[in-house]
Every structure is written in structure tokens, then in C-alpha cells.
Amino acid sequence: MPSFRAGFAHPLDELRDELDRLWSSLTAAPPLHGWGTRARGDVFPAVNVSETDDCITVEAELPGLDAGDVDVSVNGEELVLKGARPEPTAAAGSGATAAPGVPSTAAHGGEGGPTVTWHRRERGTGGFERRLMLPVTVDATRVEARLVDGVLTVICPKAAERQPHKVSVRVD
Amino acid sequence: MVTNSRSAATGRPANPEAPGSTNCLTYQPHVDVCDHGGEVVLVADMPGAAAQGIDVSFEQGVLSVHAAVPARQLPGRPLRQEYGVGDYRRSFRLGDGFDASQIAAEYRRGVLTIRVPRLAAVRPRKVPVATA
Numbered sequence: 001m002p003s004f005r006a007g008f009a010h011p012l013d014e015l016r017d018e019l020d021r022l023w024s025s026l027t028a029a030p031p032l033h034g035w036g037t038r039a040r041g042d043v044f045p046a047v048n049v050s051e052t053d054d055c056i057t058v059e060a061e062l063p064g065l066d067a068g069d070v071d072v073s074v075n076g077e078e079l080v081l082k083g084a085r086p087e088p089t090a091a092a093g094s095g096a097t098a099a100p101g102v103p104s105t106a107a108h109g110g111e112g113g114p115t116v117t118w119h120r121r122e123r124g125t126g127g128f129e130r131r132l133m134l135p136v137t138v139d140a141t142r143v144e145a146r147l148v149d150g151v152l153t154v155i156c157p158k159a160a161e162r163q164p165h166k167v168s169v170r171v172d
Numbered sequence: 173m174v175t176n177s178r179s180a181a182t183g184r185p186a187n188p189e190a191p192g193s194t195n196c197l198t199y200q201p202h203v204d205v206c207d208h209g210g211e212v213v214l215v216a217d218m219p220g221a222a223a224q225g226i227d228v229s230f231e232q233g234v235l236s237v238h239a240a241v242p243a244r245q246l247p248g249r250p251l252r253q254e255y256g257v258g259d260y261r262r263s264f265r266l267g268d269g270f271d272a273s274q275i276a277a278e279y280r281r282g283v284l285t286i287r288v289p290r291l292a293a294v295r296p297r298k299v300p301v302a303t304a
Contacts, residue, residue, distance in 0.1 A: 043254075046254035046255040047252060047254055048246055048250070048252060048253050048254060048255065049246070049250070049251040049252040049253075050246035050247060050248045050249060050250050050251055051248050051249050051251050052247050052248030052249070053248075056251075057246045057247055057248070059244075059246055061217075061219040061220065061255065061282070062219070062282075063217040063218065063219040063281065063282035063283050064217065064281050064282065064283045065281065066281065088204055088215060115208065115209065116206055116207070116208040117206065117207045117208070118204070118205070118206045118207075119205040119206065119207060120203055120204055120205040121204050122202035122203050122204060123202045123203070123204045123215065123217055124202075135251065149219060149220055149221065149223075149281065149282045150217070150218075150219030150220065150281050150282015150283065151219050151220045151244075151282065
């Protein structure tokens with residue numbers, strides 16, 4: 001009878017990965033402006049933000065979502081990312097095609113269907129809303145967002161009056 | 173609750189054989205694992221991975237996944253950095269009784285789904301109970 005153990009390949013690997021997990025809580029994704037700016041583990045989605053002279057760029061990881069599942073809105077200096085990730089089907093989870101004949105219930109199949117046993121449920125589900133205060137006012141009419149392979153990129157052009165204006169020096 | 177897609181990072185060297193991989197950090201993806209008799213299904217969040225850089229192997233009962241993530245950098249000056257970008261790697265001991273030749277993997281919307289079917293000889297079989 002085959003055995004299934006949802007775990008790591010080797011006890012030493014398991015120990016190593018656990019140490020990695022602890023270590024990463026101190027070192028992974030170091031914030032650039034102090035630890036106080038780091039998102040807590042329960043903040044979703046985590047974001048990276050950068051600024052150029054012309055725009056603010058916000059990136060977030062939203063695996064399993066379609067473009068239509070994410071609501072991106074801008075109001076003045078506030079950017080809101082909103083959406084929901086549905087409960088995974090027993091066969092595939094969000095973002096994948098369910099196998100024929102496999103129930104979509106989380107615990108057990110329907111009458112006559114196969115019994116489904118979950119060994120791990122690490123991927124979160126449910127609704128989310130993240131509000132970000134941008135450092136400058138942006139032009140909401142020109143904000144662009146794209147979602148590729150689960151990575152959302154929002155480009156927010158700065159409002160015209162906020163863009164740096166270069167003054168030319170006249171030579172007499 | 174929705175969670176972010178990575179839980180750990182290590183500073184292991186990038187795999188030079190993995191297409192598209194230029195990262196030195198490796199993360200463990202969050203994974204759902206379910207078993208419904210005929211097959212075991214693993215679903216892993218791997219946003220930003222390159223489909224052609226995903227390597228799934230099954231050897232001696234251990235399913236291993238490595239996904240190369242092309243390095244990406246936001247333009248300009250960083251204002252906030254809440255997560256890092258790196259490859260994904262994780263392995264699971266499934267044991268024997270699986271048909272390695274029929275393992276199928278699909279990558280869509282940043283999610284990798286792997287189906288590992290059991291050998292027909294070891295699939296659970298429901299025995300009907302006859303009534304007198």
C-alpha cells in the first residue's frame with residue numbers, strides 16, 4: 001500500500017527548511033526604510049513600490065487571479081487593491097482546470113464521488129483589500145495595471161503639477 | 173485568510189542550468205496538497221515564474237519542483253519593498269505506488285498544478301456490499 005506523507009524529502013531537509021523559515025523572518029525582503037515599513041504576514045498582498053520622476057510603480061503578487069478578479073482604484077494619493085481568491089477545488093485550486101469527475105467540495109466528494117483528503121492547505125483564500133498612500137498625487141485617468149503570471153503591476157503617472165519641472169538656464 | 177505566496181528565503185546559489193534564472197534567493201512556495209484516491213494533486217503559488225523554467229521531477233518517491241523566476245526590478249528609486257524575488261524550490265515525499273510516466277503539470281496565472289496518478293494496481297477500490 002503506498003504511503004503518502006506530506007512533508008519534506010528527508011528529516012535533515014525538513015530541519016534545514018525550518019531554519020530557513022526562521023532566518024528568513026529576519027532577513028528576507030529587507031525593507032529599505034526601516035523595519036517599520038515591512039508588511040506583517042497577515043497583510044495581503046505584499047507590495048513593492050518605486051518612484052521615478054514621472055510615475056509611481058506598484059507591484060503585487062496575486063497568483064491564481066484573473067485580471068477581472070482584481071479591482072484597482074485610485075483616489076488622489078490613495079491606491080486600493082481589492083479582490084478575492086476563491087476556495088480551491090479539490091482537484092486543482094484556483095487558477096487551474098478541474099479534473100473531470102472530481103468534486104469541487106473541500107472535504108468529500110458528492111454522493112458516489114471520490115473521497116478527498118487535504119494534506120496541506122497553505123494557500124490562502126478569501127477577500128482582500130490593501131490601501132496604499134502614495135507619496136504624491138497621481139493622475140488617476142492615466143493609471144495602468146496589468147496582471148501577468150500572477151504578478152500585478154500598476155503604473156501611476158504623477159499629476160502634472162507634481163512632476164519636476166526643469167528650468168533652463170539662459171545664457172546671455 | 174489570503175496569504176502571500178512565499179514563506180522562506182535562502183541564499184543558495186542560482187541554478188545555472190535553469191532557464192531564465194538569475195536569482196540567488198530561493199523561496200518555498202505555499203502549496204495545497206489533496207488526495208482523492210486515484211491521484212494526488214499539488215497546487216503551488218509561484219507568481220512570476222517562467223513556464224519554460226519550471227522543472228518537476230519524481231525520483232525514488234520524492235516529487236521535487238524548481239521554478240526559475242526571471243529577475244525583475246521596478247524602475248527608479250525603491251520606496252517600499254515588502255517581498256523579494258527569487259526562484260521557488262520544494263520537495264515532497266509521496267512514497268511508492270505512483271505512475272511517474274503519467275505525472276502532468278500545468279502553469280497558469282502564476283499557479284503550478286501537478287497531478288500525480290497512482291498506479292492502477294494500488295488505487296483504492298470501493299467494494300460493493302451485496303444484500304441478501
